[in-house]
Amino acid sequence: MAQTYINLLNQAFDESLKDNSKVMLFGLGVGDVGAVFGSTANLQSKYGSERVFEIPLSENAVTGMALGLAMQGFRPVMMHQRADFSFTSAEQIINQIAKTSYMSGDVYKVSLVIRMIVGRGWGQGPTHAQSPHAIFSHVPGLQVVAPATPVDGYYLMKQSIASDKPVVFIEHRWLHQTTEVLIENEQVPELSEAKIMKSGKDLTLISLSYGVIECIKIAEILSEFNLNAEVINLRSIQPWDKSTVLRSVEKTKNAVLLDTGHIEFGLTGEVSSTIYSELFGLLSNPILRFGLPMEPTPSSAALAIDHYPTIEKMLGEIKAHFGFKFDLTKAINIFNAKFPYKSKHKDQPDVGAIGPF
Amino acid sequence: MNPALVNLIKKDFDVRNSRIQMFANLQLIRSVELLISEKYADQIFRCPVHLSIGQEAIAVGVSLNLELEDKVVSTHRSHAHYIAKGGDLFMMLSELIGSPLGCCKGRGGSMHIFDKAVGFMASVPIVGSSLPIATGLALAEKHLNSDNIVVAFIGDAALETGAFYESLNLAALKNLPILIVLEDNGYSTYSNKKVRWPDNKNVRETIEGMGITYYSGSGDDVEDIYTQIGNIISDVRKNKSSLVHLDTFRRYEHCGPSLDDSLGYRKSEEIEFYIKRDPIEILGNKIISSGVISEILLKKLSSQINYYVEDTFISMLRQNENYLKQFEMNK
Numbered sequence: 001m002a003q004t005y006i007n008l009l010n011q012a013f014d015e016s017l018k019d020n021s022k023v024m025l026f027g028l029g030v031g032d033v034g035a036v037f038g039s040t041a042n043l044q045s046k047y048g049s050e051r052v053f054e055i056p057l058s059e060n061a062v063t064g065m066a067l068g069l070a071m072q073g074f075r076p077v078m079m080h081q082r083a084d085f086s087f088t089s090a091e092q093i094i095n096q097i098a099k100t101s102y103m104s105g106d107v108y109k110v111s112l113v114i115r116m117i118v119g120r121g122w123g124q125g126p127t128h129a130q131s132p133h134a135i136f137s138h139v140p141g142l143q144v145v146a147p148a149t150p151v152d153g154y155y156l157m158k159q160s161i162a163s164d165k166p167v168v169f170i171e172h173r174w175l176h177q178t179t180e181v182l183i184e185n186e187q188v189p190e191l192s193e194a195k196i197m198k199s200g201k202d203l204t205l206i207s208l209s210y211g212v213i214e215c216i217k218i219a220e221i222l223s224e225f226n227l228n229a230e231v232i233n234l235r236s237i238q239p240w241d242k243s244t245v246l247r248s249v250e251k252t253k254n255a256v257l258l259d260t261g262h263i264e265f266g267l268t269g270e271v272s273s274t275i276y277s278e279l280f281g282l283l284s285n286p287i288l289r290f291g292l293p294m295e296p297t298p299s300s301a302a303l304a305i306d307h308y309p310t311i312e313k314m315l316g317e318i319k320a321h322f323g324f325k326f327d328l329t330k331a332i333n334i335f336n337a338k339f340p341y342k343s344k345h346k347d348q349p350d351v352g353a354i355g356p357f
Numbered sequence: 358m359n360p361a362l363v364n365l366i367k368k369d370f371d372v373r374n375s376r377i378q379m380f381a382n383l384q385l386i387r388s389v390e391l392l393i394s395e396k397y398a399d400q401i402f403r404c405p406v407h408l409s410i411g412q413e414a415i416a417v418g419v420s421l422n423l424e425l426e427d428k429v430v431s432t433h434r435s436h437a438h439y440i441a442k443g444g445d446l447f448m449m450l451s452e453l454i455g456s457p458l459g460c461c462k463g464r465g466g467s468m469h470i471f472d473k474a475v476g477f478m479a480s481v482p483i484v485g486s487s488l489p490i491a492t493g494l495a496l497a498e499k500h501l502n503s504d505n506i507v508v509a510f511i512g513d514a515a516l517e518t519g520a521f522y523e524s525l526n527l528a529a530l531k532n533l534p535i536l537i538v539l540e541d542n543g544y545s546t547y548s549n550k551k552v553r554w555p556d557n558k559n560v561r562e563t564i565e566g567m568g569i570t571y572y573s574g575s576g577d578d579v580e581d582i583y584t585q586i587g588n589i590i591s592d593v594r595k596n597k598s599s600l601v602h603l604d605t606f607r608r609y610e611h612c613g614p615s616l617d618d619s620l621g622y623r624k625s626e627e628i629e630f631y632i633k634r635d636p637i638e639i640l641g642n643k644i645i646s647s648g649v650i651s652e653i654l655l656k657k658l659s660s661q662i663n664y665y666v667e668d669t670f671i672s673m674l675r676q677n678e679n680y681l682k683q684f685e686m687n688k
Contacts, residue, residue, distance in 0.1 A: 050500065056530060061489040061523030068493015071478060074500070076493075091520075095483055096490060104471040104479075105462035 002179040005150040006038045009171075011182075012157040013040065013077070017047045020075060023161055025052045026062065027079030027115070036079055037117070037176055063089035063114065067097050070112040075161055083116035083170065084127045097166045098141030109164040113157070118172045118209070118260065120308070121347035125299030133208065134259075134266040136168045137238035144238040145191065146170040146260075148212035150180040152195070152235060159191040167191075170237070172210035172260065174349040194241035196248070200228035203322065204248045206271060207258040208234045215258055217311055218318070221334050225326035237267060245271065246278050253284040254322055258309065259291035266291060288321045290314055301347040310346075311335055358421065359385065359443050365665050370658060375421070376640065376649050377658070379579045382417040383637050384659050386437045388666040389446065390609075393436075393453065396670070397614035401681075402453040404466035409437035411608030414636035415540050416441040418582025419508060422590050425476055428498070428507045430491045433482035433612075434540075435470045438510050443475045446666070450673045456680045458673075478507075484545075485518025487511065488537070492524050495533035499596065506534040506593045514545035516560070517553055522567070528598040529568030536586075536593045537569075537600040540576060542607040547622045564600050576605030577634040580643070606631035 003011075016023045025040060031054035035041040044052040055062045059080070066076040080086045086093065093114065101110050118131040137144045143165050147153035153171065160167035189195050197212060198219050205215035212233040219229035230248050234240055249255045255275055257268040268289040275287060290309040298304055315331050318324065341350040358378050362385055370377050390408045397406065409416065412434070420441035423429070431438040439449055445460065452459025453467050460472045468482040478494055481487035491509035498505045515521050516539075528535050543550050564571040570592070574585055582603065593599050608631070610617035618628055645652050674681065 056523070056526055058523035058526060060520055061492060061527050064486065064489020064520070064524070065493035065496060065527060068478075068490040068495070069497050070493070071473075071490070072494055072497030072501070074497055091483060091486055092489060096481065096486060100479070103461055103465045103469045104473070105460070105464060107471065107473050 002181050003150060005153050005175045005178050005180075008150045008154040008180070008182060009039045009157055010041060010043070012154045013043055014046070016158055016161045017043065017051065020161075022074045023051070024069065024074055024076045025079070026055050026066075026076065027081075028055060028057065028085075029081055030054055030079060036081060037173075040079075059085055060089040060092055063092040064096060066112050066114075067092060067100060067110065070110045070166075071100065071108050075111045077113040077115060077161060079115040079117075081117055082128045083118050083132050084130050086114060086116050086132070093136070093142070093168075094139050098139045101165070102141055110166045111161075111164050113160045113167045113169050115157075115169045115171060118170060120172070120174055120210070121301075121304065121349070123299040123301065123347075124297065126296035129297040131170060131172070131209070131261045133168070133170045133237045134261050134270075137267075137270075142166055142168055142238060143192070143236065144168045144170065145236045146172075146209040147175065147235065148197075148207075148209055148233045150175070150178055151182055152233065154182060155188050156191065156235060163191060170209060174210045175213075177349060178213070189235060192236040192239050192241060194235055194244040195233045196244065197231040197233050198229070200230040200252065202227050202252055203229040203254040203256065203318075204232060204245075204252045205229050205256045205258065206232045206234065206245055207260075208237060208267065209260050211258040211260045214311055214314070215256075217335065217339055218314060220338065221311075221315065221331050222318075222324075222326070224334050225324070225331070227324060227326070240271065242274055242278075246275065249275055250279055250282060253282060255283070256288045256318060257290065258314070259289075261291060262294055263289060263291035264294050285322055288318065290317075301345065304347055358382065359440060361446065361665075362662070366658060366661060369661070370650070370654075374649060375583070376580070376644050378421060379417055379583065380637070380640050380644060380655070381658060381662060382421070382441055383413045383579060383640060384662045385666070386413045386416065386440050387637055388663045389440060389449075390436060392666055392670055394609065394614040401674075402467070403455055403684075404453060404468070405612050406436075406453070406467045406614065407434040407612050408609045408614070409434055411606045411631065411635070412540055412542065412576065413437050414579040414582055415538060415576045415603050415605055416510070418579045419510075419536075419538055419586050421583055422586045423476075423508065424505070426503070426505045428476045428478045428494050428505060430478055430487045430494065430507065430509045431470065431480040432484070432487060432510060432512060433468045433480070434512070435467065435480035439470050439472065439477050439480075442477045444470070444472055444477055445475070446669050447673055448472065450670060451677060454673075454677060454681070456677045458677060458680075484512065485515045485520035488515070488520055488524035489527075491535055491537075492527045492531070492533055495528070495535040496531055498534055499531070504594055506536055506590065508536045508538060510538045510540060512545070513539065513541040513543065513550060514553070515539075517545075525564070525567045525569050525598075525600075532596040533598050534593055534596050535598050536589065539600060539602045540605050541602060542605050544607065544611070544623070546611045547620070549622070560602060564602075568598075570597055570599040571602065572599065573602040574604075576603035577636050578639050579636055580640065606634070608632075
C-alpha cells in the first residue's frame with residue numbers, strides 16, 4: 001500500500017523509539033496538535049513525554065542540550081519546522097556538535113539528528129524557504145542528507161538516528177504528501193550512498209531532495225523523444241557519492257545539476273568541479289547547472305515564478321545547451337498532460353495539498 | 358581530591374584533614390599555572406592559555422564536594438577546574454604542547470580540555486555556550502536515574518549571552534540537577550562590568566525570577582566555599598537547579614602568561630585589595646594559626662607539590678621527546 005512521506009517518517013520514528021530506549025524526539029511542535037505536519041503524531045502518548053516532547057522557543061540551548069544528551073549516549077532528534085530557524089543555533093551546530101568528537105580525541109560519539117524542513121511557495125519568502133545543505137556541508141564533522149521520496153525519508157531517518165555521527169537531515173516540505181510503497185526486504189542504500197532512480201545513456205540528471213522529483217519528470221518527458229536520461233538521487237550531500245556520479249557521467253558524457261539551494265558556492269559548483277577534474281576531456285558538453293539565483297527567495301507568488309527553475313524553463317535550457325532536436329512546445333504539452341497540477345496554483349505542491357505550508 | 362596528589366603527600370601529611378586537602382589542591386593548581394607562565398616564553402606551550410591564578414579557591418571548594426561520577430563543564434579558563442576534578446597533570450601538560458599524549462590527542466589545547474574518564478566532560482571557550490551542553494548532560498543524568506549532578510563553571514560575561522537565559526529556563530523547566538558556578542572576576546578581557554552591565558542590574562532577582570535558586574558569596578576563602586557548596590549540593594542532587602555567584606579576582610592577564618598591571622585598566626587599589634585576599638595565603642594563615650601544622654611543615658607541603666609539578670613537566674618533556682623534536686624546542 002502506498003503511504004505518504006509523513007506516514008513513513010512517522011513509522012521510522014516509531015520503530016527507532018521502539019528499538020532503542022536512548023532515542024528521543026523534541027522540537028517546536030513535536031508534542032502539539034500539529035505534530036510537525038503529522039510526522040510525530042501519537043508518539044508522545046506511546047513513548048511518554050520524557051522521550052518525546054515540546055521545547056521552549058530556545059533553539060540554541062535545546063540544540064546544545066541535544067549535544068549534552070548525545071555525549072551521555074542518548075540519540076536525540078531535534079526538529080525545526082523550517083530550516084531557517086536552525087540558524088539561531090548555528091553556534092552549537094558548527095562550533096560544538098560538529099567538533100566535539102574530534103576535539104575530545106574521538107572519545108565521544110555524537111549521535112544526533114537535526115531535522116530541518118525546507119519550505120517553498122505559498123509566500124514562504126526570504127526566511128522560511130532556505131535549504132542550508134551547502135552551508136552545513138561546508139563544516140567538517142557533520143553529515144548532511146536529503147531524502148527525495150517517502151521511502152528515502154524512511155530509511156534515511158532510521159539510518160541517521162542509528163549513525164554514530166551528527167546528521168543534518170534536510171527535508172523538503174513538498175515531499176510530505178507524496179506517496180510510495182515500502183517494499184519489505186528491499187535492498188537499501190547505505191546512509192551516504194546515492195540512488196539511481198532511472199537509468200539512461202544520453203544524459204545524467206543529478207539532484208537532491210524535491211529536485212530529484214523534477215528530474216524524474218524531465219527524464220520521462222525526454223524519453224518521449226528517444227532521449228534516455230539517467231537520474232541520480234544524491235541522498236547524502238556530505239559526504240556525497242562521487243563514484244556513482246562519476247560512473248554515470250563517464251557513460252553519458254553529459255551532466256545536468258539541479259540544486260534546491262542557491263547556485264553560487266553550493267552543491268552544483270562542488271559536484272561540477274569534481275566531474276571536470278576527474279573526467280577532464282571526456283565530456284561532450286559543459287555541465288549545465290540549475291539552482292536558485294543569488295537573491296533571497298521572494299514571498300510574492302508572482303516573483304517566485306522567476307526565482308525557482310521550472311520544468312518548462314529547464315526543458316528549454318537543456319534543449320539549447322545540448323543541442324537536442326526535440327520540439328519544446330510539444331515537450332511542454334507532454335509535461336502538462338503527464339503531470340497535471342491538481343492544485344490551482346503552481347506555488348504549492350501539485351499533489352492536491354492545501355496551504356498554508 | 359586529585360588521586361596523584363593524595364599519593365604524593367600521604368606519607369608526610371594527614372590527607373583526611375580537609376584543610377590539608379584544600380591547601381594541597383590550591384597549591385597544585387597555583388604551581389602548575391606558575392610553571393606554564395614561567396615556561397611560556399620558551400614556546401613549549403604553543404596555544405593560548407588563560408591562567409587561573411587568583412581564582413583557585415572556587416575550583417577547589419566546589420570540586421572537593423563532587424564525586425568522580427559528577428560531571429563538570431568548563432570554559433576557556435579550564436586548568437583549575439580540570440585539576441580540581443582529579444584531572445591528569447601529565448595529560449594536561451601534554452595537551453598544552455599539542456602532543457598525541459594529551460587528553461584530547463593535542464586537538465583541543467588549553468581551551469578545549471576534555472577528559473570524560475574523570476567526568477570533565479567539556480571545556481567550551483565560546484562564552485555562554487557551555488550551558489546548553491550542561492543542560493543536556495544533566496537531562497541525561499535525570500533519565501538515567503543517577504544521583505550525579507552537573508557543575509557548569511561560567512564567568513560574569515556569560516550573563517550577557519542569550520544562551521545563558523535559554524539554558525536557565527530549560528534547567529528550571531526540566532528541574533535539572535545542575536549547579537552553575539558563576540566566577541565573577543569583574544572583567545571580560547579588559548572590560549569592567551561597568552561598561553557591560555547597567556547600574557541597576559540585579560543578578561539575584563534575575564536568576565530567582567527565572568526559577569533558579571540563587572546563592573552568593575566570596576570566592577577567596579576556600580573553606581567558606583567548600584562549606585557553602587556542601588550545603589547546597591544535596592538540594593542540587595534532588596533536582597533543584599541552582600546558581601552560586603562568587604566574587605573572585607583574576608591575578609594574571611586575560612590570555613597569556615603575564616601580569617598586566619601596567620596596562621592600567623584595573624586600578625592599583627583594586628589589585629592591592631585582592632592580593633591581600635589571595636586564597637592560598639588566607640588558608641595558609643588559618644592552618645598555621647589554628648595549629649593544624651606548623652609554618653615549616655606547610656612550606657614543606659608546598660615544596661613537595663612544586664617538585665611534583667616540575668617532575669611531571671620534565672617527565673612529560675622526556676616522554677614527548679620525539680614529538681617535540683619536530684619543532685626543535687625540546688629544552
